[in-house]
Amino acid sequence: MFLRMRMIMWKEFVQIGRDPRLLAVVVVIPMLMLLLYGYAINLDVRNLRLAVYDQDRGPASRALIDVFVGSNYFYITHYLRSHHEVNGELDGNRTQLVLIIPPDYSRDLAGGRTARVQVLVNGSDSTTAGTGIGYVAAILQQQSAKVSLQALARDGVSVTRVVLPVDNRIRYWYNPELRSTNFLVPGLVAMILMMLAALLTSVTVVRERERGTIEQLIVSPVRPIELMLGKLIPYVVIAFCDVLLILLVGVYVFQVPFRGSPWLVLGISGIFVTAALGIGLLVSTVAPNQQLALLAAMLTTQLPSVLLSGFMFPISSMPAFLQWFTLIIPARHFIRILRGVIMKGNGPADIWPPALGLLIFALVMLGLSAARFKKKL
């Protein structure tokens, strides 16, 4: 049995070796993804574009603008002069927020009244807008408190009696600076493996069928499970090398702190790689041609793994039916394990249930593809 399996494996390795583009993909795509996700994507919203329409032009309005600039969250793109310009600024997407200070702003404050400013938010990017609203509300509240206290101090009231009553300290565990790379790199391992599964294994069987070489395999004494394992193992080896590569780059180039046991990560990655590539293999035994195999593989592996795994979008915010559905996505469990081990230093005791789930998933995929292939015989 092992001899026959080895022959299939050897054949696959030779085929992979003959395909320089495939090898390039295996090295370049993971690096490209690491670079794009690790370097280009920054989830920290800063440098929001703010346009100011200051109708007051008094010392108080300038003080307010200074607070916005000094917060480091905003930079001012334009000083506007008319309501007409406000529309153009937003319609042309040149700014994300417009701060409108009314003409009687300074007078209202000096007279001890409530001054009303208006902030228009460009909602076309809902994520950035949501964050921006939070910043604006916080800044306005602080400035309001400051103005009130200053007035009280002028009136001779002891300011110490009206300090902000609650002093909240926020602490972020496991990732004190909230670096997005620390959060993204473990998830990327899963993403890249899923992509390789879609790109590599999904065509292995269907290609033989399209080229007619499948009949030669059928008449040979090789058994379905031997064929499946023989086809899977070379890719598992390659994908596993990719895991190592990504983790090394993640730790040494992107400086992701690694708290848990590397051996645990590698062991679980082995299981996940088999599960991920197993899906590709199953698709390959079902699909009638390569084109369809690739499309189907993308839909079944890539898309759910990006969206439903918690890679970026929190599962707890999804509708309930979708939350249940995420349970059958292997990447979801793998990412939870990776983040747990890498960032929190989780040990086997914390992670065995999802790990066991992954193992079962891998075996089922392998069994299904072998069974599916037998029928075709």
Add this chain to the structure above:
Amino acid sequence: MNIRRIIRLLKKELLQIVRDRRMIGLLLFSPVLQLFLFGYAVTTDINHISTAVYDEDRTAASRELIERFTSSGYFIPKYYLSSPREIDELLDGGRVQMVLHIPRGFAGNMARGRGAEMQTVLDGSDSMSARVIAGYATAVIQGYSGRIMLEQLDRLRGTVSRVPSIEGRLRVWYNPELRSARFMVPAVLSMILLTVTIMLTSMSIVREKELGTLEQLVVTPLTPAELMLGKTLPGLLIGMLDMTFVLLVAVFWFRVEIAGSIPLLFLLSILFLLTTLGLGIFISTISKTQHEATLTSFFFILPFIILSGFMFPIENMPRIIQYVTYAIPMRYFLEIIRGIFLRGVGLNYLWPQTLTLAAFGIGILTLSAARFSKRLG
């Protein structure tokens, strides 16, 4: 150029697609599936935050603060703790995202007019959620703080004349409820157009190469230009069909309204397809097998999507990467369709992007066409 010959080739191409039920199913079903996944799974809004409460103070004040968290609708208190050790367990196991810690003396400090300290501990391993949750928590605490402060000020009002304050009125334009679906639909649309047209075009040419039927086409009276038209028009048609599908689902299921002109949307989408179809032809000239073509497509699709600002705002990227994004045609297309979709603007605002996109499209298509004709000749 002979219209009849092109139509005949076009018929053959469409017949090939239509005959394959699964293919046509996948081509129409996959965009809708993607829209559903993006529409439901991608929420920038975070809710159902599992929270643990460690209230050492156990006073009316601490209970009021906790009540404010619960009634905000974002936080779900799951555990009430009695020792600090439990905090570690819950966060390590990933069972809660936030721990609210109110130390003894909270109410006492506040009554004495001192800043009452408290702590929120967040699981930073999901840095994206942690940041948003911190914002919510700060807002809740500030709301509480503000109320206490107002009470204090009110007590002083007897002695002081008037206390000025600032009130901000925030208005969100274009997407007042900040629904992510409105932001995501244009992104999904552009992604689908990109992937479907590049893959379909490159694979349909390369498949003829792989099966050896391309030579038969070459010896027919078809000129290279006619051949290219016959090969790209199906991509264009399917792209438009997919777009219509997605728009229908977006409008009737997700209730996303299109603020601008729909004919303009289609017209400028065709402009974008010049680029993607050109890329499809280019990929077919450098690939020998369908598998190679897919792998190569990936090199284009991946940076196109990530660097287009499709989900991750370009302003947040490092400066060098921001310059790179100018070379990504999809960036301009996204600006255009978001402009039409959300802000309802027309060419008077979008002409710079339209011109750039047209330049890219014509340039890429001409270069690829030239290369394709040379290869055939």
